[in-house]
Amino acid sequence: MDFAHSQRVETLRERLLAFFDQWILPAEAVYLDEQRRHQAAGNPWQPMETVEALKPRAREAGLWNLFLPDSPRAPEGLSNLEYAPLCEIMGRVPWSPEVFNCSAPDTGNMEILERFGTDAQKSRWLEPLLDGSIRSAFLMTEPAVASADATNIECAIRRDGDAYVIDGRKWFASGAGDPRCQLYIVMGKTDPGAELHRQQSMILVPADTPGLEVIRHLPVFGYDDAPHGHMEIALSGVRVPASNVLLGEGRGFEIAQARLGPGRIHHCMRTIGMAERALELMCTRLKSRVAFGKPIADHSVWHERIAQSRCMIEQARLLTLKAAHMMDTVGNKVARGEIAMIKIVAPQMACQILDWAIQAHGGAGVSDDFPLASAYASIRTLRLADGPDEVHCGTVARLELRRHDTAA
Amino acid sequence: MDFAHSQRVETLRERLLAFFDQWILPAEAVYLDEQRRHQAAGNPWQPMETVEALKPRAREAGLWNLFLPDSPRAPEGLSNLEYAPLCEIMGRVPWSPEVFNCSAPDTGNMEILERFGTDAQKSRWLEPLLDGSIRSAFLMTEPAVASADATNIECAIRRDGDAYVIDGRKWFASGAGDPRCQLYIVMGKTDPGAELHRQQSMILVPADTPGLEVIRHLPVFGYDDAPHGHMEIALSGVRVPASNVLLGEGRGFEIAQARLGPGRIHHCMRTIGMAERALELMCTRLKSRVAFGKPIADHSVWHERIAQSRCMIEQARLLTLKAAHMMDTVGNKVARGEIAMIKIVAPQMACQILDWAIQAHGGAGVSDDFPLASAYASIRTLRLADGPDEVHCGTVARLELRRHDTAA
Amino acid sequence: MDFAHSQRVETLRERLLAFFDQWILPAEAVYLDEQRRHQAAGNPWQPMETVEALKPRAREAGLWNLFLPDSPRAPEGLSNLEYAPLCEIMGRVPWSPEVFNCSAPDTGNMEILERFGTDAQKSRWLEPLLDGSIRSAFLMTEPAVASADATNIECAIRRDGDAYVIDGRKWFASGAGDPRCQLYIVMGKTDPGAELHRQQSMILVPADTPGLEVIRHLPVFGYDDAPHGHMEIALSGVRVPASNVLLGEGRGFEIAQARLGPGRIHHCMRTIGMAERALELMCTRLKSRVAFGKPIADHSVWHERIAQSRCMIEQARLLTLKAAHMMDTVGNKVARGEIAMIKIVAPQMACQILDWAIQAHGGAGVSDDFPLASAYASIRTLRLADGPDEVHCGTVARLELRRHDTAA
Amino acid sequence: MDFAHSQRVETLRERLLAFFDQWILPAEAVYLDEQRRHQAAGNPWQPMETVEALKPRAREAGLWNLFLPDSPRAPEGLSNLEYAPLCEIMGRVPWSPEVFNCSAPDTGNMEILERFGTDAQKSRWLEPLLDGSIRSAFLMTEPAVASADATNIECAIRRDGDAYVIDGRKWFASGAGDPRCQLYIVMGKTDPGAELHRQQSMILVPADTPGLEVIRHLPVFGYDDAPHGHMEIALSGVRVPASNVLLGEGRGFEIAQARLGPGRIHHCMRTIGMAERALELMCTRLKSRVAFGKPIADHSVWHERIAQSRCMIEQARLLTLKAAHMMDTVGNKVARGEIAMIKIVAPQMACQILDWAIQAHGGAGVSDDFPLASAYASIRTLRLADGPDEVHCGTVARLELRRHDTAA
Structure with a gap:
């Protein structure tokens, strides 16, 4: 369990830090301005020039598709452990990962296409995604049920000749607000009568398929997160070729499990990066x-909070590295306890540090003059996304209780 | 210390509850729609029809200006203890207090005009405020300094013949976004060389005075809180008659102290009302x-949170009633410890319960489908407004340490 | 809900405070010394002279049996609300309640004898208890089962002619270490086949009944709490007259519920008194x-803790007064939610404040030079006694969820 | 930063685990019995046969003096990183480290003798300590002052010809209760007028030097921790040869800093071991x-606590390993932030998990039937020993604030 950076990672890290200093940090105010201009003009749902302008530079710098391990199509891809320090840096500016084609939910979608897609599916969808020429969404959560329990999923995927017909309603489809979003990966039930974890399937749905309607966007603590967005989508008689099913009927739960590992750990890495930034801002302000x-920095109640923040960040990072190392070496399934742990730990840690940082900034902390309130909104939401804390606690607790079966 | 409701209060309470059932709760979705229409049309800064339509009904029902004790101009005014259960109900719907002319910051502004205004100031400003025909703002906090320490205030109020000339920059002027906002009560320094708490004065500034510019609104998390708003305002050579000073030069700190008592306790009462609503929504959802x-309600981790919520609400309410009783009987100054305590306790309590309620609602909790995320944003901000928690803790701690002077 | 003290209570309060200043506080070191002498001599299980010497003074001062409302045998008894401020004072010195014949578990035992005993039972047991000439214990908890769920109780009470025969094992029988403890009130099952809450009965067992053996004392965080003690007791074929059953067969659960109300609220009142003392010691030390x-008192991290302590104490006290008022006016059954709440709130509050106070005292805080560590041990134990927090949270949560049945 | 165990460590770890299964765990009840027998006999201050009997077995197994890196006298010594997993195992049974001659405060004392002692001092004191034939204490903390601030130290060490004369009072001298304790390392001031961190010196004082009196033992919660003990010691005109000073006059602060690194990290490692055990006991009980x-294990409130416990332990362990790795590679001084962090984190983590474990055990949890309450007492004390949390938070906060000097 060696957490030291390889030479390659260290080189990439320095390059990425330099890229942030030169291009990303100076663009933060520009991005906010562009977003406000789009909002004032009544259409926030369009690609951001600020981001597009930086993508060629990132590719040129070799900072592209770093997230995907073991893919012949993305030879630059790193292992989870290698990717961690880079992903953490990207987390400091929430819109920056897209600059490097490393943004959710595309990364998770690319991962499952790479792992489970047919060659045809890969050339149709994975390649443009790796190229950054299209974007994608993942349609899992439903408004009507507690979706963390996958057996609650109600969206129906019914076989009809050479096609599947899909009916259901999904929400919090992040990224579906972007007009370039061309692929929806939809989770639904092909066989409600099968064994609990064989009922679900995943299917690839082009965004322009008839019967599909984006109903509205869902704000997150007042933010629309445009142009990305979190959308509610109705599917009525949506018909796609049978070959669009991923891996096979009844394999949806299995794919979901596989997808959530990398998705979760990337979220945690980015969350740690934002926590570092919050602590930095807190100290500077104080x-x-x-x-x-x-100076407010000399009031000892802030010493307490700064010290706890540093302790919490260090610990969460080490646990995330351990989880990454396990995913790389023993696989996502064996590492599921560690993945669940960081999914519990990292957002709670960052929410606490952001909350202190907000408090340190006074009124400015809740405004958009600092990236604290918006980060709080996103990371608070992360405690619900990909399974609420309670579900992950259940996973960790069951594993722990099982360890003591012989002890009882 | 008798917390039972008088017959009069009980009657008002029943009437207010009925008003909520009949008019306010059904109007929540309408209000949100109207707000979205204004935003889509590019001008959220206009009075809300939903609110205006209800005001005559509230007046007719005798539910108007209930907040102001001991004022000949508002005979319907209640004592703090009497007002508490009514104010708490209003807190359940954040925009509702204006319907009853009981909304901040107007209530606090009316209170100081009543207590400290000259007859001329009262007829010019207090009467239209009591009538609800104009609105007002309170300009205290400054972007450049830690304003909770009033000695940091930099806004200059300089005597010039029969006038005062004001130069400075203020922000988080809540309510100044409303086009009907005609009065700004401005805190500044008339004598930076005086003793620490005699440097400040308060002065009445008509909103249309030349030299005054509303620079921008400050979002709170992602909410603009339009049409109310939290505005940044620049004052450059703003000239007002010398008679506009309130109570006299050097009395600003004293007025601020007097103002903050009722302002804070009203915030706490409303906060308790919102916490009750959050708990109600949490239980219903679970x-x-x-x-x-x-049912999720049967998972014992939620029993723990529901029980802690109920315990926290009950305690915060009782402490608020005690503070109200003390303000009514021994005055704001003697009650300053209790006022500081509820200002610490109520928002922290409500933030925790709202956070649990959000968690109970899954993704819906952070959206606008429920009033939870927006209430969280407001009440989290309250931990900074009117002095951050840390300053109030300092007040309570100093009083406590002083109690043990003889014991030492 | 009037929490002001009546003249009578105020008089008693002043008298009790004077008694503490004159007799109790100066005796604290003497008590500790006596306890150490007994331990060194190898027999800590004997009455304390320090306590015995003060009892006649307390009786003389009219400070005797204040806890028992509505009893012809104890006309000095107060209502719960009246008793609260007095009980709180007694809580400042853990051994002091016995001086006033107001110590647990005797108070609870006297309460149920008064409410449910026959005349014969009263003259045999209640009178000497009220007189302070004997002591008593309450045998409910069992080592082998989770006893908070009363249906788990395994102790058997079997009818045999004119007698009952008892077999079982009990522990944490507080007070049973005292040689003057002559009465055990034992909870057991007379009919394991009956409806869940009709299986249990309570029976009066003289301490010298054959078949009864005190096995050992159970330390609490290293303290033996001698001479009171928390004992483990084996009952094998213990035979008592049938007339010793309390209220009737199958009424045990009902009596337990009735007993726990006053018992719990007294614990909470005393706990609040100890929390006040801890805060006082903390401030003085800092x-x-x-x-x-x-001075450490000027470090702001301590301001935060002092302020939170004061906020927590005030709130817990008000909630306890509300619960007391409800018990007095609407009865223990209607007040069961409030009783559960204070049982959750008061010990958690006091443990937190004691923990801070210990931290403020450095090493001295965990030693016996201050009453902090021993109070922590007792009050931490209180989070388990009379039902663990989790069970009370369940009670409060169920009541709360039920309130929203119509809302759902 | 490779945390994988070397082959040598893995071998030692398996051997130590086997030793625990075979010898230590079965001896726990025996140890408690022996302790009780000594107490009942009125002399708890004597060596424990249970421990002595196991020492030869431990030596034979090569499990002796594992703690001391880079010492020619203890070739079996391991680096901090290597020692961590072994020390953690020893932490599971509080009295076990002595079996392996790895118990505090001897380990820290041996460390400074090794690092700073003269050859004469080493052969006189270090060798018998490494051999386990004598024991030692460290006299730093004073009852009269806040000793975490070393400049407060009042103990005077005055040069008088070829000797030093020591006058002062020390307490919480752990281990000084043991009759085999022959060496006291005393911190005092040789030059109160010197620069703040050059005033102190450390000096070796044989326990039988005239003028030295062990006044009393200080209980920790209700435990005497005999025969080890935490003693209060008066020094009046204690005269030792000038050659007994360690490293030189004015070097006391520097030695203290050096000593505290290993001392603290060992405490943290053991604390993690105890936390693991508490979690194990919690799960088994539930x-x-x-x-x-x-089963109580199926109540979800316990899932939450078990999961949080596992998350906290994993994180604290990784942070401790990182600190150990840094001590081994860049030295205690550069690692001081990390050492401070684990000193904050590990005891707080373990106290929380022990508290939950106690709650899971009901009354049994606070008794001596499980090692939970006694471990709580020790580890709670650790939050005060070697500097209270607040002092370590100050260290971490100052380092953090300094990192942002350029950023400001």
């Missing part, structure tokens, strides 16, 4: 303001 | 959804 | 020591 | 008991 006769 | 074989 | 250039 | 119709 040093720059005076209250009741001394 | 009963309506099933996961892993049983 | 003011008396200097670290890194200033 | 599976063995039924309440309200199902």
Whole structure:
């Protein structure tokens, strides 16, 4: 379990840090401005020039598709452990991962296409995704049921000759607000009568398929997260060729499990990066303001919070590295306890640190003058996305209780 | 210390509850729609028809200006203790207090005009405010300094013949987004060389005074809180008659202290109302959804949270009633410890319960389908407004340490 | 809901405070010394002279049996609301309640004898208990089962002619270490086949009945709590007259419910008194020591803790008064939610404040030089006694969920 | 930063685990019995046969003096990183480290003798300590001052010809209760007028030096921790040869800093071991008991706690390994932030898990039937020993704030 960076990773890390200093950080205000201009003009749902302009530079710098291990189509891909320090840096600016074609949910979608797609599916969808020329969404969660329990899924995928017909309603389809989003990967039930974890299938649905309607976007603590967005989508009699099913009927749960591993760990890495940034902002602010006769940084209640923040970040990072190392060496299934743990730990840690950082900034902390409130909104939502904390606690607890079966 | 409701209060309470059932709750979706229409049309900064339509009904029902004790101009005004259960009900729907002319910051502004205004100031400003025909803002916080320490205030109020000239920059001027906002009460320094708490003065500034510019609104998390808004305002050579000073030069700190008492306790009462609503929504949601074989309400981790929520609400309410009783009987100054305590307790309590309620709702919790995320944003901000928690903790701690002076 | 003290209570309160200043506080070191002498001599299980010497003074001062409302045998008894401020004072010194014949578990035992005993049972047991000439214990908890679920109770009470024969094992029988403990009130099952809450009965067992053996004492965080003690007791073929059953066969659960109300609220009142004392000691200590250039009291992390302590105590006290008022006016059954709430709130609050107070005292805090560590041990145990927190949370949660049945 | 075990460590680990299964765990009840017998006989301050009997077996197994890196006198010594997994195992049974001559405070004392002692000091004291034939104590903390601030130390070490004369009072001298304790390492001031961190010196004082008196033992919660003990010691005119000073006059602070690194990390490793054991006991207990119709392990509030426990342990362990690795590679001084972090994290983590484990055990949890309450007492004390949490938070916060000096 060696967490030291290889030379290759160290080189990429330095390059990525330099890229952030030169291109990303200076573009933050520009991005916010562009977003406001689109909103004022009444159409926030369009690609961001700020991001598009940086993509060629990122490709040129060799900072492209770093997330995907073991893929012949993305030879630049890194192992989870190698990717961690890079993904963490990207987490410091929420819109930056797309610059490097490393943004969710595309990364998770590319991962399952790589692992489970047919050659035809790969050339039709994986290649343009790796190229960054299209985007994709993942339609799992449903408004009507507690979707963390996959057996609750109600979306129906019914075989009809050479096709499947899909009926259902999905929401929180992140990324589906982007006009370039051309692929929906839809989770539904092909056989409600089968064994609990064989009822579900996953199917590839082109965004322009008739019967598919994007109903509305769902704000997250007041943010529309445009142009990405979190959309509610109705599917009525949506018909796709039978060959669009992924891996086979009844394999949906299995794919979901496989997808969630990398998806979750990437979220956690980025979350750690944002927590680092929050702590940095907190310290800088506390040093720059005076209250009741001394810099706020000298009030010991802030020493307590700064120290706890540093302790929490260090620990969450090490646990994430351990989970990444396990995914690389023993696989996502054996590492499922560790993946569940970081999914519990990292967002709670970051929410706490962001909350302190907000408090340190006074009113400015809840505004858009700092990236704290918006990061809080996203990361708070992460405690619900890909399974709420409670479900992951259940996973960890069951594994733990099982360890003591012989001890009882 | 008798917390039982008088007959009069009980009657008002029943009337207010009925008003909520009949008019306010059914209007929630209508309000949201109207807000979205204004935003889509590019101008959210206009009065809300939904609210205006209900005001005459509230007046007719005798539910108007209930907040102001001991004022000949508002005979319907209640004591703090009497007002508490009514204010709490209003807190359940954040936009509802304006329907009853009981919304911040107007209530606090009316309170200081009543207590400290000259007759001329009262007829010019207090009367239209009590009538609901104009609105007002309170300009205290400054972007450049830690404003909770009033000695940091940099806004200059300079005497110039029969006038005062004001230069400075203020932000988080809540309510200044409303086009009907005609009065700004501005805190500034008339004598930076005076003793620490005699440097500040408060002055009445008509919103249309030359030199005054509303720079921008500040979002809170992602909400603009239009048409109310939290505005940044620049004052450059703003000239007002010398008679506009409130109470006299050097009395600003004293007025601020007086103002903050009622302002804070109203916020706390409303916060308790929102916490009750969050708990109600949490319970209802948990009963309506099933996961892993049983209603989520039957999972014991939720029993823990529901029980803690109920315990926290009950305690915060009782402490708020005690503070109200003390303000009514021994005055705001003697009650300052209790006021500080509820300002610490109520928002932290409500943020925790809202956070659990959000978690109970899954993705829906962070969206606008429920009033939880927006309430979280407001109440989280309240931990910074009118002094951050840390300042109130300092107040309570100093009082406590002083109690043990003889014990030492 | 009037929490003001009546004149009578105020008089008693002043008298009790004076008694503490004159007799109790100066005796604390003496008590500790006596306890150590007994331990060194190898027999800690004997009455304490320090306590015995003060009893006549307490009786003389009219400070005797204050806990028992509505009893012709104890006309000095107060209502729960009246008793609260007095019981709180007694809580400041853990051994002091016995001085006033107001110590657990005797108070609860006297309460059920008064409410449910026959005249014969009252003259045999209640009168000497009220007189303080004997002591008693309550045998409910069993080592082998989760006893908070009363249906788990395994102790058997079998009718045999004119007698009952009892077999079982009990532990944490507090007070049974005292040689003057002559009465055990035992909870057991008379009919394991009956409806769940009609299986249990309570029966009066003289301590010298053959077949009864005190096996050992159970330390609590290293303390033996002698001479009171928490004992493990084996009952083998213990035979008592049939007339010793309390209220009737199958009424045990009902009596237990009735008993636990006053027992729990007294614990909470005393706990609040100890929390006050801890805060007092914390403040005094922090003011008396200097670290890194200033009194520790001036370090703001302690401001935070002092302020939170004061907020928590005030709230817990008000909630306890509300519960007491409800018990007095609407009865223990209607007040069961409030009783459960204070049982959750008060010990958690006090444990937190004691923990901070310990931290403020450095090594001295965990030693016997201050009453903090021993109070922590007792009050931490209280989170398990009379039902663990989790069971009370379940009670509160179920009541809350039921309130929203119509709302769902 | 490779945390994998070397072959040598893995071999030692398996051997140590086997030793625990065969010898230590079965001896726990025996140890408790022996302790009780000594207490009942009125002399708990004597060596424990249970421990002595196992020492030869441990030596024979090559499990002796594993803690001391880079010492020619202890070739079996391991690096901090290597020692961590072994020390963690020893932490599962609080009295076990002495069996392996790896117990505090001897380990820290041996460390400074090895690093800073003269040859004469080493042969006089280090050799018998490494041999386990004597024991030692460390006299730093003073009852009269906040000793975490080393400049507060009042103990005077005055040069008088060829000797030093020591006057002062020390307490919480752990291990000084043991009759075999022959060496006290005393921290005092040789030059109160020098620069703040050059005032202190450390000096070796044989326990039988005239003028030295062990006043009393200090209980920790209710435990005497005999025969080890935490003693209060008065030094009046204690005279030792000038050659007994360690490293030189004015070097005391520097040695203290050096000593505290290994001392703290060993405490943390053992603390993690105890936390693991607490979690194990918690799970086992929860599976063995039924309440309200199902095993307590199936109540989801316990899932939450078990999962959080596992997350906390994993994180604390990884952070401790990182600190150990840094101590081994870049030295204690560069690693001081990490050492401070684990000193904050590990005891807080373990106290929380022990608290949950106690709650899971009901009354049994606070008794001596399980090692939970006693471990809580020790580990709670650890939050005060070697500097309270607040001091370590200050260290971490200052380092963090300094990182952002350029950023400000």
